[in-house]
Amino acid sequence: MIKDDIADLIAGAVKRAQDAGDLPPVPIPDTPVERPQRPEHGDYATSLPMRLARSARMSPLDIAGTIAKQIPVHGPIEEVAVAPPGFINFRLSRQWLASQIDAIISEGLAFGNVAIGKGQKLQVEFVSANPVGPIHVGNGRGLALGDTLSRVLEAAGYEVQREYLVNDAGTQTQVFAETLYARYQQLFGREADIPQGGYPGEYVIEIAEALKRAYGDSLLRPPGDSAPPEVHDVGIELMLADIRKDLEAIGVHYDNWFSERSVYSTGVYEKTMALLRERGFVSEREGAVWFVSSSIGEEKDNVLVRSTGAPTYFASDIAYHYDKFVLRGFDRVINVWGADHQGHVPRMKAAVGALGVDPERLTIIIYQLVTLKRGAELVKLSKRAGDIVTLRELVEEVGADAARYNFVGRAADSHMDFDIELAKAQSSENPVYYVKYAHARIVGILNQAAERGIDYAGGDVSLLSEDAELALIRKMLRLPELVESMAESLEPHQLPYYAMEMATAFHDFYEKCRVLPASDTTGPPDPGVTKARLKLVSAAKVVLARALDLMGMSAPDRM
RNA sequence: GCGCUCGUAGCUCAGUGGAUAGAGCGCAGCCCUGCGAAGGCUGAGGUCGUGAGUUCAAGUCUCACCGAGCGCACCA
Numbered sequence: 001m002i003k004d005d006i007a008d009l010i011a012g013a014v015k016r017a018q019d020a021g022d023l024p025p026v027p028i029p030d031t032p033v034e035r036p037q038r039p040e041h042g043d044y045a046t047s048l049p050m051r052l053a054r055s056a057r058m059s060p061l062d063i064a065g066t067i068a069k070q071i072p073v074h075g076p077i078e079e080v081a082v083a084p085p086g087f088i089n090f091r092l093s094r095q096w097l098a099s100q101i102d103a104i105i106s107e108g109l110a111f112g113n114v115a116i117g118k119g120q121k122l123q124v125e126f127v128s129a130n131p132v133g134p135i136h137v138g139n140g141r142g143l144a145l146g147d148t149l150s151r152v153l154e155a156a157g158y159e160v161q162r163e164y165l166v167n168d169a170g171t172q173t174q175v176f177a178e179t180l181y182a183r184y185q186q187l188f189g190r191e192a193d194i195p196q197g198g199y200p201g202e203y204v205i206e207i208a209e210a211l212k213r214a215y216g217d218s219l220l221r222p223p224g225d226s227a228p229p230e231v232h233d234v235g236i237e238l239m240l241a242d243i244r245k246d247l248e249a250i251g252v253h254y255d256n257w258f259s260e261r262s263v264y265s266t267g268v269y270e271k272t273m274a275l276l277r278e279r280g281f282v283s284e285r286e287g288a289v290w291f292v293s294s295s296i297g298e299e300k301d302n303v304l305v306r307s308t309g310a311p312t313y314f315a316s317d318i319a320y321h322y323d324k325f326v327l328r329g330f331d332r333v334i335n336v337w338g339a340d341h342q343g344h345v346p347r348m349k350a351a352v353g354a355l356g357v358d359p360e361r362l363t364i365i366i367y368q369l370v371t372l373k374r375g376a377e378l379v380k381l382s383k384r385a386g387d388i389v390t391l392r393e394l395v396e397e398v399g400a401d402a403a404r405y406n407f408v409g410r411a412a413d414s415h416m417d418f419d420i421e422l423a424k425a426q427s428s429e430n431p432v433y434y435v436k437y438a439h440a441r442i443v444g445i446l447n448q449a450a451e452r453g454i455d456y457a458g459g460d461v462s463l464l465s466e467d468a469e470l471a472l473i474r475k476m477l478r479l480p481e482l483v484e485s486m487a488e489s490l491e492p493h494q495l496p497y498y499a500m501e502m503a504t505a506f507h508d509f510y511e512k513c514r515v516l517p518a519s520d521t522t523g524p525p526d527p528g529v530t531k532a533r534l535k536l537v538s539a540a541k542v543v544l545a546r547a548l549d550l551m552g553m554s555a556p557d558r559m
Numbered sequence: 560g561c562g563c564u565c566g567u568a569g570c571u572c573a574g575u576g577g578a579u580a581g582a583g584c585g586c587a588g589c590c591c592u593g594c595g596a597a598g599g600c601u602g603a604g605g606u607c608g609u610g611a612g613u614u615c616a617a618g619u620c621u622c623a624c625c626g627a628g629c630g631c632a633c634c635a
Contacts, residue, residue, distance in 0.1 A: 032575085032576095032577090034575075034577075035575095036577095036578075037574095037577095037578075037579085037580085037581090038578075038579075041578070045577090045578085047576090047577050047578095047616090050577075050615065050616075051615095053615065054615080060615075083578075084578085085577090085578080085615075085616080086577095086615085087577080087578070130635070167635065170634080170635055171634065171635075172634080172635060286633085287633085288633055289633095290633095299562090299631095302632095302633095303632085303633045304633095305633085306633040307633060308633075310633085312632095312633070312634085312635090313634070313635045314635090317635090338629090339563080339564070339628075339629045339630075340629060340630070340635095341629095341630085341635085342562090342563050342564080342629065342630055343562080343563080343629090343630045343631060344630090344635090345563085346562095366563080366564080366629095368564060368565070368628070368629075369628070369629065371628075406571095409571095409572075409573085410571090410572070410573090411572090411573080412564095413564060413565070414564085414565065414566095414572075414573095415564075415565055415566090415627075415628055415629090416571090416572090417570090417571070417572095418571095419570090419571080422570085422571080422584085428597070429583090429584070429597085430583090430584090431582085431583055431584085433597055434583090434597070434598090436597085437595080437597050437598075438598095440595075440597085441594085441595055441597095441598085444594070444595055445594050445595090448594060449594085485575070488575095489575080493572095493573080494573080496573095497572095497573060497574095497582070497583095500582070500583075501582090504582095507598060507599070508599080510594080510595095510598080510599090511598075511599050511600090512599095514593080514594070515594055516593095516594045517593095517594090518593045518594085537594095558595090559595090559597065
């Protein structure tokens with residue numbers, strides 16, 4: 001990337017200045033290469049001189065001048081300028097910028113890829129909603145975040161697996177099974193109440209009906225008995241089938257579905273507990289088995305096995321992570337959790353460390369919960385209260401693309417207000433259509449060029465020198481830098497903003513620079529410029545399509 | 560009470576310690592006899608929650624306070 005080349009140029013210039021004795025031999029911090037906010041300051045800038053001022057005992061401006069003098073101005077670099085209070089600004093040459101169009105076209109949809117992952121095996125586990133109800137709107141945020149992050153990490157050169165942990169072993173699915181059984185019994189005219197803390201939602205009735213269709217009355221037990229195990233297992237299966245449809249609706253695909261119960265049936269749980277015991281992290285008191293995390297800086301110990309003999313969720317989660325790191329060998333694991341799980345983070349990291357795995361290999365991203373509103377009215381999301389705004393309902397209203405675009409565009413840390421009414425009302429004024437429209441416009445132009453038989457493969461991009469043309473190229477070249485920074489920070493929320501800026505840059509170019517001649521054969525621009533601009537347009541198509549693809553959105557040919 | 564996160568334009572949100580704080584929506588105007596007006600252009604709108612501190616430089620880092628969300632189980 002040109003940004004890295006500029007960092008190298010600066011580093012080389014500093015070294016030459018020091019060798020020449022113009023700059024004292026002080027240690028040089030990592031060279032920051034920034035993007036100036038104002039275009040008149042050039043394409044890139046460094047504030048290194050200001051950082052060196054103290055140790056070098058020179059004025060920032062003098063340092064900037066001294067370093068700038070050593071930077072060769074040729075090739076991609078058209079101008080190196082010193083600006084107060086101590087910046088060095090770099091401007092890229094028009095020829096170099098134009099030449100990047102051919103590079104983008106030849107890279108195609110691989111444009112934007114960077115090589116920082118180096119093929120490391122990485123797992124992203126996200127949402128993993130308990131199979132006791134449909135995917136709700138709040139889960140949408142985690143889905144958009146987890147899936148977009150996965151796409152970004154793939155673009156950054158990681159081998160990524162998306163995983164859904166199915167919590168099919170705990171008390172919640174047990175309560176769900178009892179709820180389902182009550183509904184099932186009701187279908188046969190029996191008096192049966194939904195258990196305390198059960199799930200009153202209508203969807204359970206639908207699943208009960210599916211159960212009845214498949215099994216008739218064969219699952220009925222004597223009145224008063226609790227649900228047979230089949231109801232639990234089949235109920236979860238049916239619920240998961242629903243969840244898969246919900247995910248399908250928003251275009252999220254998991255590579256692996258991991259059953260929590262499997263850690264018990266395959267011996268992973270015993271193996272994990274034995275390892276913890278062996279490493280001295282287990283003690284027994286008050287009839288329970290404890291994870292002695294206080295010995296490694298945790299505030300207090302946590303229960304692994306209840307006095308009833310049943311393992312806690314924490315215990316199975318440790319076994320689950322043993323499976324991820326030790327058995328499946330992921331180099332890095334990223335868990336995307338809602339803020340209601342934040343308290344679980346420190347002990348999970350401690351537990352991974354206790355297993356002998358470097359806790360740095362586990363990254364837990366916490367996203368703040370979504371506050372749902374209908375206009376000014378707050379909507380409570382609760383499966384237990386039965387008031388669920390399903391994700392599918394939202395997607396049917398506003399479309400998968402708009403839903404994803406809106407969910408992914410917020411930093412995970414920021415609390416999110418999601419107004420369902422507004423999301424629906426704005427659907428046609430939504431920025432997402434602006435971006436997609438730009439792509440459709442591009443396809444329209446390219447189709448017309450094809451109809452008119454214009455072959456632009458040999459177009460001379462050096463004819464491009466209008467500001468709007470160059471601004472568009474500059475915007476396109478940002479994508480790889482963005483992928484790199486998103487993969488490092490694990491924050492994909494910049495993507496919608498970038499897509500928006502790309503669309504704006506294209507629309508602006510479109511207004512100012514005519515691509516095809518007004519009539520079929522004659523009129524401005526001249527044929528050479530038309531071909532060059534067609535190349536630019538097709539490069540813009542690639543970049544927009546890639547940006548949309550990274551968000552899991554479609555790039556339509558027409559709207 | 561303790562911990563995590565947040566507080567930026569009317570609303571929803573961006574803003575890798577750097578140069579004059581931005582976008583979308585909304586609001587007030589203007590622009591199609593030409594490649595898609597789902598577009599373009601102009602304007603109004605800000606004590607970056609408050610107060611201290613660190614720094615050559617703070618919306619960004621530290622501390623305190625105020626306000627909001629979420630945690631603090633032998634639930635998951």
